[in-house]
Amino acid sequence: MTLSVAERVILFDLALVEIREHFRGAGLREVMTPVRLDAVALEPYIEPVRAEAGWLQTSPELPMKRLLCAGSGAIFQIAPVFRRAERGALHREEFRLVEWYRLGADFASLRRDAEAIVARVRAALAPIRGEPSRTLPWQTIAVLEVIERTCGLRLSGQEDAEGLERVVCSRRPDLWIAPPSGSGMDVQARALSAWTTWFSTWSDRCFDPWLASVPGRGVHLVEFPGSLAALAEVGPSVLCSTGGLVAHRFESYVDGVELVNGYRELRDADEQRQRFQAVAQLRGTLGLPELPFPETFLETLVAYPLPACVGAAMGLERLIMVACGERNLTAVLSE
Amino acid sequence: MDVSELRKNAKLEIDGHPFVVTEFNFVKPGKGQGLYKCRIKNMITGAVMERTWRSGERLTPANVESKKMQFLYATGDRFTFMDNQSYEQIELGEDVVGDDRQFLLDNLECEVLVYNDRPVGISLPSHVVMEIIAAEPGVKGDTATNVTKNATIQTGYTIQVPLFIKPGERIKIDTRTGEYIERVNS
Numbered sequence: 001m002t003l004s005v006a007e008r009v010i011l012f013d014l015a016l017v018e019i020r021e022h023f024r025g026a027g028l029r030e031v032m033t034p035v036r037l038d039a040v041a042l043e044p045y046i047e048p049v050r051a052e053a054g055w056l057q058t059s060p061e062l063p064m065k066r067l068l069c070a071g072s073g074a075i076f077q078i079a080p081v082f083r084r085a086e087r088g089a090l091h092r093e094e095f096r097l098v099e100w101y102r103l104g105a106d107f108a109s110l111r112r113d114a115e116a117i118v119a120r121v122r123a124a125l126a127p128i129r130g131e132p133s134r135t136l137p138w139q140t141i142a143v144l145e146v147i148e149r150t151c152g153l154r155l156s157g158q159e160d161a162e163g164l165e166r167v168v169c170s171r172r173p174d175l176w177i178a179p180p181s182g183s184g185m186d187v188q189a190r191a192l193s194a195w196t197t198w199f200s201t202w203s204d205r206c207f208d209p210w211l212a213s214v215p216g217r218g219v220h221l222v223e224f225p226g227s228l229a230a231l232a233e234v235g236p237s238v239l240c241s242t243g244g245l246v247a248h249r250f251e252s253y254v255d256g257v258e259l260v261n262g263y264r265e266l267r268d269a270d271e272q273r274q275r276f277q278a279v280a281q282l283r284g285t286l287g288l289p290e291l292p293f294p295e296t297f298l299e300t301l302v303a304y305p306l307p308a309c310v311g312a313a314m315g316l317e318r319l320i321m322v323a324c325g326e327r328n329l330t331a332v333l334s335e
Numbered sequence: 336m337d338v339s340e341l342r343k344n345a346k347l348e349i350d351g352h353p354f355v356v357t358e359f360n361f362v363k364p365g366k367g368q369g370l371y372k373c374r375i376k377n378m379i380t381g382a383v384m385e386r387t388w389r390s391g392e393r394l395t396p397a398n399v400e401s402k403k404m405q406f407l408y409a410t411g412d413r414f415t416f417m418d419n420q421s422y423e424q425i426e427l428g429e430d431v432v433g434d435d436r437q438f439l440l441d442n443l444e445c446e447v448l449v450y451n452d453r454p455v456g457i458s459l460p461s462h463v464v465m466e467i468i469a470a471e472p473g474v475k476g477d478t479a480t481n482v483t484k485n486a487t488i489q490t491g492y493t494i495q496v497p498l499f500i501k502p503g504e505r506i507k508i509d510t511r512t513g514e515y516i517e518r519v520n521s
Binding site for chain 2: 043045200208287288
């Protein structure tokens with residue numbers, strides 16, 4: 001089914017209404033923050049687009065957290081973001097993130113938000129899709145558990161670069177690709193590099209096929225290994241009885257498409273700086289352009305502590321795409 | 336070049352061979368490395384294979400260009416072409432022309448692939464028109480469709496054609512499959 005431009009316009013309008021009604025109903029305020037920033041959150045494999053004086057945001061995370069520090073209360077935003085050289089069936093260099101933060105809320109509330117928004121938008125778009133909206137079943141599973149289930153590896157999630165290589169190579173050497181490594185990288189940066197490379201390989205070869213094996217469901221992938229915490233807080237596992245340390249980060253997938261990434265937000269400025277430094281070391285090894293440190297953000301964290309909060313981001317175009325039962329953004333965008 | 340510059344139709348040098356990207360798929364798990372999953376075709380042999388590159392990898396662009404040339408004549412197993420722009424004549428061997436020689440008619444316009452200043456292959460128009468010089472007689476009364484017979488074209492190539500085709504007639508041939516397309520009424 002090919003949609004006309006007029007129908008595509010309606011899709012986006014209907015979806016935006018549903019998203020806004022969901023958050024307003026939950027007491028979140030809609031905000032707008034600058035798109036051009038002095039510095040973006042450092043990520044090993046997300047490249048910002050240069051703007052004349054600064055960078056176009058890769059996510060509205062840092063400016064929104066500064067609002068939270070300043071006492072904004074619970075907020076959401078539908079923001080344009082830019083990531084250089086990402087293009088494909090599920091990627092565009094420019095897209096929109098629905099990003100939201102709840103204060104004093106439990107981490108699982110973000111997953112309920114994601115489920116509610118997906119359900120609302122699917123229901124709203126059902127007439128255009130031309131089929132009745134059936135209920136989407138959701139499953140929550142820990143990263144380490146699904147790794148064991150899909151490739152038989154038992155990982156603790158605490159392994160450093162060498163430890164991870166040892167475990168993977170002992171049983172599944174076919175899944176080991178040497179991670180980027182260099183003399184300028186400390187233990188933390190090497191672990192970040194090893195885990196990121198391994199996670200990408202596993203995701204491509206094991207996790208995506210596992211997701212595809214049971215279509216028509218939503219999956220929340222929770223409790224990430226500490227090295228993949230990004231901007232999430234690390235703490236005892238909730239799902240695992242031994243309570244090992246995990247990153248309180250989750251990702252949600254619908255019909256095999258990654259839709260949401262969420263954190264119990266890291267509030268410790270020193271820890272945050274260390275993580276940015278590890279990313280900067282890895283970026284240096286990869287020969288990527290040097291990016292400025294988000295000093296303003298780090299200073300804000302020190303001066304006006306971030307209140308305890310949880311936050312997540314959802315790709316707007318992908319949401320509309322999966323709600324239409326499509327597998328390629330081309331089906332819903334008006335490019 | 337950086338792997339992020341990859342796209343469909345990009346030409347790459349891999350192990351000393353020129354390849355063209357025929358399918359391009361970008362996937363990126365979570366905040367992980369981008370994977371560039373491609374199907375690539377060896378521009379000389381036509382062999383197709385799958386390759387996946389990761390963010391941060393470097394690739395070598397292939398120094399290949401496609402030159403419009405006209406086929407002039409064949410002498411034994413040597414084939415002479417003329418560059419449409421420079422009028423320079425080049426001689427290619429059977430190793431470069433390969434099975435395409437079956438469809439090389441004098442004055443045919445084709446593309447010659449030049450890799451590191453060396454002609455390595457030719458590509459013909461997707462179809463050519465050839466004259467039948469010999470054909471088996473059609474068997475009268477056989478009305479079933481999809482029944483074919485052998486026929487020989489100007490270059491000596493034997494092709495399957497429908498029963499109604501007679502010597503002296505001209506037919507259109509798909510150069511990629513070597514198959515009959517239709518009769519050409521002149």
